[in-house]
Amino acid sequence: MRRVRTGRFPLALAAAIFAAALPVTLWAGGYFGASDKAQPPIRIPSEVAWTDSTIAAATDGDAVRGLILARRCVRCHGEEGFSDNTYIPNLAGMDALSFWKQMQDFQSGKRTSSVMQGIVADRTQRDFADLAAYYAMLLSTPDPQSKGPFPGPRPSDAQSDVASQLVTLGEGKRGIPPCQACHGPAAYVKGAPSLATQNENYILTQLSAFAQGTRSNDINLRMRTITSQMTPSEREAIAKYYGAEMGVLPAATSRGK
Numbered sequence: 374m375r376r377v378r379t380g381r382f383p384l385a386l387a388a389a390i391f392a393a394a395l396p397v398t399l400w401a402g403g404y405f406g407a408s409d410k411a412q413p414p415i416r417i418p419s420e421v422a423w424t425d426s427t428i429a430a431a432t433d434g435d436a437v438r439g440l441i442l443a444r445r446c447v448r449c450h451g452e453e454g455f456s457d458n459t460y461i462p463n464l465a466g467m468d469a470l471s472f473w474k475q476m477q478d479f480q481s482g483k484r485t486s487s488v489m490q491g492i493v494a495d496r497t498q499r500d501f502a503d504l505a506a507y508y509a510m511l512l513s514t515p516d517p518q519s520k521g522p523f524p525g526p527r528p529s530d531a532q533s534d535v536a537s538q539l540v541t542l543g544e545g546k547r548g549i550p551p552c553q554a555c556h557g558p559a560a561y562v563k564g565a566p567s568l569a570t571q572n573e574n575y576i577l578t579q580l581s582a583f584a585q586g587t588r589s590n591d592i593n594l595r596m597r598t599i600t601s602q603m604t605p606s607e608r609e610a611i612a613k614y615y616g617a618e619m620g621v622l623p624a625a626t627s628r629g630k
């Protein structure tokens with residue numbers, strides 16, 4: 374590095390400020406349309422931002438009305454919110470904020486699904502809140518009498534080790550935070566659903582979709598960044614771990630119990 378002599382300092386400083394400001398100006402011009410050239414549209418991950426008013430809208434639903442609307446969801450998401458098909462998510466007990474955000478994102482096209490986008494097309498924000506209130510109230514454990522596919526088969530010991538490490542501790546070297554710091558049960562962040570009763574195949578599909586960027590509705594790229602650091606076999610191990618209901622306890626280490 375060259376040393377800046379005191380006498381020249383103001384000039385060097387001005388040059389440095391100019392150099393730093395230039396990309397910002399170009400960036401702002403691009404984003405705010407200041408330039409004459411056609412710019413690509415702004416890519417935001419979701420039209421939902423967590424403010425007092427969106428939180429209020431998402432959480433003041435009428436669960437009884439939600440129950441009636443949910444008759445249309447039963448054939449795929451199950452009578453009690455547990456699906457018969459492990460590629461379809463369980464919705465029982467799902468956090469209302471997360472539920473509401475996903476419905477909004479399907480409707481705005483920020484999250485793509487050929488099935489769900491058609492289903493939400495004519496629904497209102499009120500409907501989303503009512504459905505969210507209903508599903509949030511459903512018991513989050515499956516009926517022991519039911520023969521549904523959840524919980525699925527347990528992972529191998531080697532897979533359990535890989536998964537419980539990432540779920541409870543993450544991996545600092547690759548910048549992977551512990552999953553349970555956001556998805557429970559140790560802690561939750563706004564809009565992150567519990568994965569404790571989610572289906573293996575659904576989780577695996579979502580992890581791969583984030584890794585490939587075909588699902589990109591996560592605010593601040595949280596999940597796209599994390600999954601891009603994971604190997605396919607780690608994603609598989611984690612999906613199996615949660616799908617076997619091993620994510621219910623914090624720091625669940627798992628072998629042969």
Ligand code: HEC
Nearest residue numbers: 442443445446449460461462472475476486488489492504
């Ligand atoms: C024909 C089957 C089908 C029907 C009917 C259906 N869904 Fe879905 N739903 C799916 C599938 C498949 C997905 C996963 C989409 C994907 O690929 O990401 C999904 C995803 C969702 C999600 C996202 C869950 C998560 O964990 O992110 C919510 C919420 C949801 N559906 C709510 C509903 C509601 C409410 C209804 C009724 C109004 C409904 N669905 C009807 C098949 C269906």
Ligand code: HEC
Nearest residue numbers: 539550551552555564565566576579590591592595596611
């Ligand atoms: C910093 C917080 C944070 C961490 C750490 C985190 N997640 Fe997430 N995750 C989120 C949020 C927020 C969402 C919801 C994204 C959205 O808005 O659609 C999400 C969504 C998901 C989904 C989709 C769930 C659904 O119902 O569609 C899966 C699966 C998932 N995360 C798995 C993981 C795994 C596995 C790990 C650990 C390797 C992990 N996450 C770590 C915040 C986090």
